[in-house]
Amino acid sequence: MATAQVYIKRFYTKIEIRRTNVYLVIATAVYLSCKMEECPQHIRLIVSEARSLWPDFVSLDTSKLGECEFFLISEMSSQLIVHQPYRTLTAFQGDLALTQEDTALAWSIINDHYMTDLPLLFPPHTVALTAILLALVLRPSSGMAQPTTTTTSGIAAATAALTQSQAGRGPGGFSMPGAAPTTPNPADKEKQPEARIGRVQRFGAWLAESNVDITAMVDCTQELISFYECHEQYQDKLTREQLNRFIKARGLDK
Numbered sequence: 001m002a003t004a005q006v007y008i009k010r011f012y013t014k015i016e017i018r019r020t021n022v023y024l025v026i027a028t029a030v031y032l033s034c035k036m037e038e039c040p041q042h043i044r045l046i047v048s049e050a051r052s053l054w055p056d057f058v059s060l061d062t063s064k065l066g067e068c069e070f071f072l073i074s075e076m077s078s079q080l081i082v083h084q085p086y087r088t089l090t091a092f093q094g095d096l097a098l099t100q101e102d103t104a105l106a107w108s109i110i111n112d113h114y115m116t117d118l119p120l121l122f123p124p125h126t127v128a129l130t131a132i133l134l135a136l137v138l139r140p141s142s143g144m145a146q147p148t149t150t151t152t153s154g155i156a157a158a159t160a161a162l163t164q165s166q167a168g169r170g171p172g173g174f175s176m177p178g179a180a181p182t183t184p185n186p187a188d189k190e191k192q193p194e195a196r197i198g199r200v201q202r203f204g205a206w207l208a209e210s211n212v213d214i215t216a217m218v219d220c221t222q223e224l225i226s227f228y229e230c231h232e233q234y235q236d237k238l239t240r241e242q243l244n245r246f247i248k249a250r251g252l253d254k
Contacts (some may be wrong), residue, residue, distance in 0.1 A: 003033035003082045005114040007072060013120065014075045021252040022243050023054040028068040036080050057244070057253045085110045088128035096132065096203050106135035109224065116227045122220050129212060130220040136200050 007029040027050035034041045043062045050058040050065075073080070089110065093103050109131040113119065118127055207214060247253050 001030070001033075002084050002086075002111075002114055003037055004029040006082045006119050007033060007076065007080075009117070009120055010076050010079075011072055018246050018250070019252075021057060021247055023050065023057040023247075024064060024068050025072070026050070027058060028065050028072055031065060032069055032072060032080070036082070057247060059254075083124045085113075085124040085128035085131065088125045089131065092128075092132065096206065097199055098132065098135075099199075102132070102135050102199070106131040109134055112227065113224060115231075116223055118220060118223055121223075122216055126213060126216050126220055129207075130217050130224065132203065133217070134221065134224065136203060 004026075008025060011025065011029070027046055031041065031043060031046040034046075043065060047058065047060060047062050047065055051060060086107065089103065089106055092098070098106070106128070110127060113127055113131070207217075
């Protein structure tokens with residue numbers, strides 16, 4: 001699904017959404033991504049599933065999906081290989097001493113980033129490291145659920161961690177051998193478990209010694225925070241109604 005979402009985003013950077021049957025494009029992107037991820041599905045199965053979801057907008061004619069597939073490939077200039085942030089997350093789980101809860105939350109944040117333009121703007125490792133940072137500082141309580149809301153203290157902690165990591169580097173962005181790990185605010189210790197503070201410190205020290213683009217991480221963090229704020233106002237029903245209206249008005253469902 002992640003690969004399909006990237007395909008859709010790439011496609012709509014070149015084609016106006018109002019010129020297409022969005023539901024057919026979604027089904028085609030899933031069909032094509034299954035091929036690329038080496039788990040191909042029969043075209044009739046994809047069409048059948050799409051029709052069960054959107055019976056008024058997807059026909060049983062498999063040739064339409066086949067035509068849309070070539071259209072999709074052409075507009076993406078046949079660049080179909082997609083690298084995902086999940087691999088970076090799992091690779092650093094042990095190095096950064098992430099708990100299962102931290103990893104699960106970071107994984108969820110990576111899932112959410114596909115609803116933004118971040119897959120087109122930043123490399124996968126930047127997104128993965130940003131997700132780890134947000135998982136560590138925005139949800140200190142393990143019992144809390146999805147990161148649909150953010151707190152002022154959490155945002156400040158994320159910004160401070162990135163700023164302090166960048167301060168530990170020398171000119172040109174390279175790490176300073178004598179750079180000391182950041183010292184947490186005493187007030188934060190009262191709010192966050194000591195173990196989690198240790199993981200934040202370790203992550204900050206690791207960033208200071210790495211060549212990761214921290215400026216890009218700051219931008220990525222702000223984009224995700226803005227997304228969560230906007231998502232609270234999102235109305236799925238209204239969006240569907242608007243899509244259905246222009247598809248029917250232009251006869252794209254035939």
